[in-house]
Amino acid sequence: MVKKTNRGFVLMETLIVSCFVMALFGMLYTTVFPLLGRYEGRKHYDDLDSKYIANWVRKMILNDGNYGKFKNILNDGNGTRIVDFTNCSGYVNNTLSCIMLRDLANIKKMYLTTYSIADRKYALISQYDGDRKDDFTHYIEYLPNYNTTSAKQDFYRLIVVVEHDNYDTYATIEVIF
Amino acid sequence: MNEKGFSIIELLICFVLVSIISVSMFQVVLEYQDRQQVEQTKAKILTYKNTLTKKIMDKVIHKGVWSASTSPLNSNIIILSLCQSLDCYESDYVGETVKLEIDKNNANPSIKYYDSDYLPGVKPNEVYELPDGFIIGDGPYLSFDNRDENNKLLLINIPIENENSDFNNEDYSIKIIAPYGNWTHVLR
Numbered sequence: 371m372v373k374k375t376n377r378g379f380v381l382m383e384t385l386i387v388s389c390f391v392m393a394l395f396g397m398l399y400t401t402v403f404p405l406l407g408r409y410e411g412r413k414h415y416d417d418l419d420s421k422y423i424a425n426w427v428r429k430m431i432l433n434d435g436n437y438g439k440f441k442n443i444l445n446d447g448n449g450t451r452i453v454d455f456t457n458c459s460g461y462v463n464n465t466l467s468c469i470m471l472r473d474l475a476n477i478k479k480m481y482l483t484t485y486s487i488a489d490r491k492y493a494l495i496s497q498y499d500g501d502r503k504d505d506f507t508h509y510i511e512y513l514p515n516y517n518t519t520s521a522k523q524d525f526y527r528l529i530v531v532v533e534h535d536n537y538d539t540y541a542t543i544e545v546i547f
Numbered sequence: 548m549n550e551k552g553f554s555i556i557e558l559l560i561c562f563v564l565v566s567i568i569s570v571s572m573f574q575v576v577l578e579y580q581d582r583q584q585v586e587q588t589k590a591k592i593l594t595y596k597n598t599l600t601k602k603i604m605d606k607v608i609h610k611g612v613w614s615a616s617t618s619p620l621n622s623n624i625i626i627l628s629l630c631q632s633l634d635c636y637e638s639d640y641v642g643e644t645v646k647l648e649i650d651k652n653n654a655n656p657s658i659k660y661y662d663s664d665y666l667p668g669v670k671p672n673e674v675y676e677l678p679d680g681f682i683i684g685d686g687p688y689l690s691f692d693n694r695d696e697n698n699k700l701l702l703i704n705i706p707i708e709n710e711n712s713d714f715n716n717e718d719y720s721i722k723i724i725a726p727y728g729n730w731t732h733v734l735r
Contacts, residue, residue, distance in 0.1 A: 418597045419722060422604055426724060426734055433733045467698035467733045474692050474700050475724050536716050 398528045411508055417506070420541035423475045423490045430471060430483070438462045440482055444526055450493050451483050462512040478533040479506075483531050485544060487526035488515035494529070502538050506531065585713045591678040592707065592719050593611050599658060599675050603627075603703070603723055606645055611735060613641045613726040615689055615701050623649040623689055625703065630730070649705060651683040658683070658705065658721075681719070699728045 379387075416489050431437060439461050443453050455461040458468035472480070478500055483490050487510075495507050516527065526545045531538050553561075555618070608627040618624035624646055631642035648671065659671035666669040684706030692700045703723040709715075727735035 383598075418600055418695070422600070423724065426726075429734045464695070464698065464733050466695045467700075470692045470694055470698065470700050470733070471724070474702050534718050 372468040381388055387443040395525065403486060407452040408508065412512070414505075415509055415512060416541050417539050420530060420532050420539040421543065422542040423477065423512055423532055424528055426471060426475070427480055428528055428543055430462065430468060431545060432535060432547075434462045434464055434468075436461070440526070441547060444482065444484060450490075450497070451484050452493055452497065455482065456480050466546070476533045477530060478538060479529075479531040482545065483527050483529065485527050486515070486516045487513060487527060499538075500531065500538075501509065505538055507539070513542060555685075585711075588680065589714070589717070592709075593713075594680060595675060595678060596707070596719055598723055599660075599721055600662065600723060602673075603645070603647075605696075605726040607723065609731065611732075612640065612701065612725050613706060614705070615688060615691075615725075615727060617687075618646075621648075622686060623651070623688075625649070647703075648687075649683055649688065656681070656683050677707065680711060681707055684708050684720075697729055697731060697735050698726065700734075701725045701727045 371520055374460075405509070428437070440453055440455075443449060444451050453461065458465045458472060458476070460469045471540065473479070479498070481494065491510050491513075492509050494504075498506050499504065505521070510529075524547050526547065527542060528545050529540070529542045573723050606627070606629055612630070613628045613630050615625065615627050618626060627645045628641045629645060643662065648659040648661065650657050650659060656675050657674050657676040660673040660675065661669070662672045663669075676704075688703060688705055690702045690704065692702075701724070703721070703725070705721040707719040707721065709719070726732040
């Protein structure tokens with residue numbers, strides 16, 4: 371039988387245990403705190419307003435009828451397979467209506483890319499030239515890869531960035547040519 | 548075993564330590580309680596905004612807007628003349644009319660939704676009351692971009708504000724973009 375003693379902990383033992391506990395709390399805090407920040411940011415991902423705006427942009431692309439240029443770039447295996455058509459020129463027949471929609475909806479960026487963006491994420495982030503690039507990077511990293519099947523060979527992905535005073539909102543929607 | 552209890556000094560030190568920890572934790576708990584209330588209110592206003600936006604967008608997308616205006620008698624009433632179907636190309640094809648009455652003078656500001664012609668005294672189909680603390684800002688609530696005659700766009704913008712600084716960073720305004728006029732519109 372173990373003999374009980376009435377001796378308490380010595381100062382050194384208490385200090386060492388306190389250090390361990392503090393280190394554990396520190397690690398917990400540094401892990402949880404960025405997650406809280408990410409949660410705040412995700413309120414701006416695929417919100418209803420941005421999703422409707424993405425829907426209008428999709429309708430514009432499909433009804434414009436000039437999506438051959440988009441398809442050429444998106445199916446070119448040697449290129450980036452990303453189309454930035456924010457300035458509206460060169461990709462749609464009706465440039466003015468595209469500009470009107472962009473300006474009225476405060477659209478900051480419009481990208482069309484492959485349906486599955488697994489291997490397009492890095493290129494999307496590196497070619498983004500707007501401000502709040504960190505927020506855009508987090509959004510692109512947050513997006514799933516949308517693995518495509520052979521049945522989805524004419525599926526593409528539209529990504530829209532909408533500008534607000536203090537933040538941007540983001541939406542993605544599939545486009546079928 | 549030694550049956551000696553704690554000395555008065557040990558007890559006092561313990562009480563002081565526990566008091567300090569309790570007071571600091573109390574401040575933290577109060578802070579989180581406030582934050583939880585703010586988040587709850589944010590969730591309420593977002594639900595409000597999304598419900599009303601979806602209600603109007605369902606009409607805009609499935610019917611199409613022929614014209615939009617504010618009432619000549621009351622600039623706080625928005626009138627949307629909808630088509631019977633998406634292929635309307637002249638005013639004969641206009642079907643139902645949707646009206647939004649922005650009531651901001653009341654102690655409980657609200658947006659009233661009418662599915663039919665507005666007549667004074669007629670009850671609205673639905674009343675969307677704003678959560679406590681929010682107010683509806685001033686108009687104009689309608690703006691138009693008619694640069695392309697065949698592809699005209701309309702923006703319904705109903706500003707929703709809260710004087711509390713916790714809500715200043717987010718935009719809770721109801722913003723609806725819609726094509727209107729000719730059925731050959733590029734967004735139809």
